[in-house]
Amino acid sequence: MSEYIEHDKNGVSVGLVEKKFFTFAEPPDELVLESGSKLGPITIAYETYGTLDADKSNVVLILHALSGDSHVAGYYSVDDPKPGWWDIMVGPGKGIDTNKYFVVCSNILGSCMGSTGPSSINPKTNKQYGLDFPVVTIGDMVVAQKALMDHLGIKKILSVVGGSIGGMQVLEWCVRYPEMVVSAIPLATTTRHSALAIAFNEVARQAIIADPNWNNGDYYSGPKPNLGLAVARMIGHITYLSDESMRLKFGRRLQDKSDFSFNFDADFQVESYLRYQGTKFVERFDANSFLYITKAADYFDLENQHGSGSTAKAFSKARAKFLVVSFTSDWLYPTYQSKAMVQAMKKVGLDVSFCEIEAEWGHDAFLLPNERLSALVKGFLERVHSEIRE
Amino acid sequence: MRFDLQIIASWIEPGSKVLDLGCGEGDLLHFLKKNKQVVGAGIECVEAKVAHCIARGLSVLQGDMNEEVLAYDDDVFDYVILSQTLQQVYEPAKLIQSMLRIGKKGIVSFPNFSHWGIRLQLLIKGHAPITKELPYEWYNTPNIRVITIKDFRRFSRKVGFSILKEVAINSDHHDRQGHIVRFLPNLRATYGIFLIGK
Numbered sequence: 057m058s059e060y061i062e063h064d065k066n067g068v069s070v071g072l073v074e075k076k077f078f079t080f081a082e083p084p085d086e087l088v089l090e091s092g093s094k095l096g097p098i099t100i101a102y103e104t105y106g107t108l109d110a111d112k113s114n115v116v117l118i119l120h121a122l123s124g125d126s127h128v129a130g131y132y133s134v135d136d137p138k139p140g141w142w143d144i145m146v147g148p149g150k151g152i153d154t155n156k157y158f159v160v161c162s163n164i165l166g167s168c169m170g171s172t173g174p175s176s177i178n179p180k181t182n183k184q185y186g187l188d189f190p191v192v193t194i195g196d197m198v199v200a201q202k203a204l205m206d207h208l209g210i211k212k213i214l215s216v217v218g219g220s221i222g223g224m225q226v227l228e229w230c231v232r233y234p235e236m237v238v239s240a241i242p243l244a245t246t247t248r249h250s251a252l253a254i255a256f257n258e259v260a261r262q263a264i265i266a267d268p269n270w271n272n273g274d275y276y277s278g279p280k281p282n283l284g285l286a287v288a289r290m291i292g293h294i295t296y297l298s299d300e301s302m303r304l305k306f307g308r309r310l311q312d313k314s315d316f317s318f319n320f321d322a323d324f325q326v327e328s329y330l331r332y333q334g335t336k337f338v339e340r341f342d343a344n345s346f347l348y349i350t351k352a353a354d355y356f357d358l359e360n361q362h363g364s365g366s367t368a369k370a371f372s373k374a375r376a377k378f379l380v381v382s383f384t385s386d387w388l389y390p391t392y393q394s395k396a397m398v399q400a401m402k403k404v405g406l407d408v409s410f411c412e413i414e415a416e417w418g419h420d421a422f423l424l425p426n427e428r429l430s431a432l433v434k435g436f437l438e439r440v441h442s443e444i445r446e
Numbered sequence: 447m448r449f450d451l452q453i454i455a456s457w458i459e460p461g462s463k464v465l466d467l468g469c470g471e472g473d474l475l476h477f478l479k480k481n482k483q484v485v486g487a488g489i490e491c492v493e494a495k496v497a498h499c500i501a502r503g504l505s506v507l508q509g510d511m512n513e514e515v516l517a518y519d520d521d522v523f524d525y526v527i528l529s530q531t532l533q534q535v536y537e538p539a540k541l542i543q544s545m546l547r548i549g550k551k552g553i554v555s556f557p558n559f560s561h562w563g564i565r566l567q568l569l570i571k572g573h574a575p576i577t578k579e580l581p582y583e584w585y586n587t588p589n590i591r592v593i594t595i596k597d598f599r600r601f602s603r604k605v606g607f608s609i610l611k612e613v614a615i616n617s618d619h620h621d622r623q624g625h626i627v628r629f630l631p632n633l634r635a636t637y638g639i640f641l642i643g644k
Contacts, residue, residue: 407505411497432500439503
C-alpha cells in the first residue's frame with residue numbers, strides 16, 4: 057500500500073510517460089453508484105505504456121492500492137527524480153514486459169491523483185466535494201475502469217494485476233466482467249477485510265476525523281488536517297511491515313542520539329521513520345480520499361456481494377486463469393486468506409496457480425524488488441499470452 | 447525426464463486433464479503439456495519448485511497435497527498422479543481414495559522395498575537399507591512407509607480400488623533410462639508403477 061518506496065534505478069525504464077485524462081458520465085447521464093447515489097461527470101487519470109497489438113490481445117491492466125496512482129512506471133520528465141511506483145516490475149524486459157504488452161493503469165475513483173474524488177470540484181457548487189462526495193465502492197472503481205476500457209476500445213484484457221486494494225479490484229473485475237478477463241494476478245490481497253484490517257482502518261480514519269482542521273471534510277480553503285492524516289499513515293505503515301521486518305530494520309536503535317531524551321521527541325528509529333512517512337504522505341495525499349478509499353476497502357466483500365455468502369459461488373462467475381500470490385510475513389492479508397480464495401477457485405474448476413513467497417518485509421513485499429515475484433508474473437503472462445493466440 | 451515418468455506419460459491419453467501431486471519442478475507436466483496437449487495442474491509444497499513451475503508456464507499450487515486434494519469437485523481430472531511420493535504419505539488409504547474421488551483414474555509409483563539389494567543389505571549387513579532410490583539414513587528419511595509391489599496389490603484389495611495396469615521397472619544410475627522387469631518383479635524391480643481405478 058505504501059507505493060512510493062525507494063527502489064533500484066538499475067533496470068531499464070519504460071522512459072518518458074504522460075498522464076492522460078478521460079471524462080464520462082456527464083449529466084444527465086451520471087453514473088449510478090452501488091450506494092444508489094449518482095455521480096458525474098467523472099474524470100479518470102490514466103497512463104499507458106507499450107504498444108497495443110492489432111488484435112488488441114496484449115492488454116495488461118494494473119490496478120493500484122490505497123495511495124497509488126496511474127503512474128506505474130517511467131518518468132514524467134528528464135529531471136523527474138523518481139520513476140513510477142512499480143517501475144521495478146513494469147518496463148522493457150521486466151516482469152510485465154512493455155515490449156510485449158500494452159499496459160494500462162488508471163487512478164481509482166475517489167482518489168486525489170487526477171481522478172474524480174472528494175477533492176475535485178463539484179460542478180453543482182463550484183467548490184470541492186468534501187463530504188458531499190458519495191461513498192464509492194471497489195465495484196464503482198471497477199465500473200469506472202471499465203468505462204475507460206470501452207473508451208480505449210479494449211474488449212479483452214490479457215491480465216488484470218494488482219496488490220492489496222488493487223487485488224480487490226482484480227477480483228471484482230473477474231466476477232463483474234468475466235467475459236473480458238483472460239487472466240488475473242491478485243497479489244497480497246483478500247476477498248474481504250478481517251476485523252483486524254477494519255480495525256486498523258478505523259483507527260486511521262478516526263485520527264483524521266479527530267484533527268480539528270478536518271472540519272467535517274470541509275478544509276480545502278483553510279489549514280488541512282495534516283496531523284490526522286500523518287497519524288493515519290503511520291498506522292498504515294505499521295500494518296505494511298511485520299514484526300520481523302521492524303526488528304531487522306529498526307530494532308530498538310535510537311535515532312541520532314546515544315541516550316533517551318527523556319521527553320516525547322522521536323527517540324527510536326522506528327518513531328522517526330513513522331513520523332517521516334507521515335509527514336511525507338500529507339504532501340501528496342488528500343485526507344478525505346484516505347477516508348473514502350479505506351471505507352471502500354472495508355465494505356468490499358466478494359462472497360456477500362457476488363456469491364450470497366459463498367466464496368465459491370462468487371468465483372463461479374469468473375472465467376479467468378489465476379495466479380494468486382501471498383507473502384509469508386504479511387499480517388494485514390495473511391496467507392490463509394489467499395488460500396481460502398484458492399480453495400474456492402479450485403472448487404469451481406478454475407485454473408489457478410498459487411505461490412506463497414517467503415518474504416520478511418510484510419504486506420509491502422509485493423512492491424519491493426523480488427526476483428521470484430517478477431519471474432512468476434513473467435512466466436504466467438507468457439503462458440496466458442501464448443494460450444490466447446493458440 | 448525420469449524413466450518412471452516416461453512410462454507414466456505413455457499411459458496418458460492425449461488431451462486429458464491431469465493433476466500431478468508433488469509435481470516437483472514440473473518435468474512431467476511440462477512434457478505432457480507439450481507432447482500430449484494435456485490440461486495439467488500440479489501441487490507442490492516447496493516454494494522454489496512451485497515458483498519454477500509457474501515461471502515455466504505451468505498451473506501449479508503451493509500446498510500440502512493431503513489437504514489440497516480435498517477442495518476439488520468429484521471426477522474433475524482424468525488422471526491424478528502420485529509419483530515416488532506414496533512412501534512419504536501419512537495416510538495413504540485416505541489420499542488414494544481422494545485421488546480416485548477427484549480423478550477417474552490414478553497413477554501411483556513408488557520405490558520397491560523388496561528389491562533383492564535391499565533384502566541383502568538387511569540380511570547380511572543387518573542395518574537399515576540405503577539405496578539410490580531410498581538414499582536416507584533411518585534418522586533423516588522423509589520416507590515413513592516401506593512398500594513392496596506385492597504389498598501394494600494387497601493394499602488395493604483391502605482399500606477397495608482396482609489395479610488396471612502395472613509395470614515394474616529398473617532404472618539406471620541417473621534414472622533417465624531403464625527397462626521393464628517382467629520376471630520376478632517384486633524381487634528384481636526398483637520401482638513399481640500402477641494405474642488404478644475405482
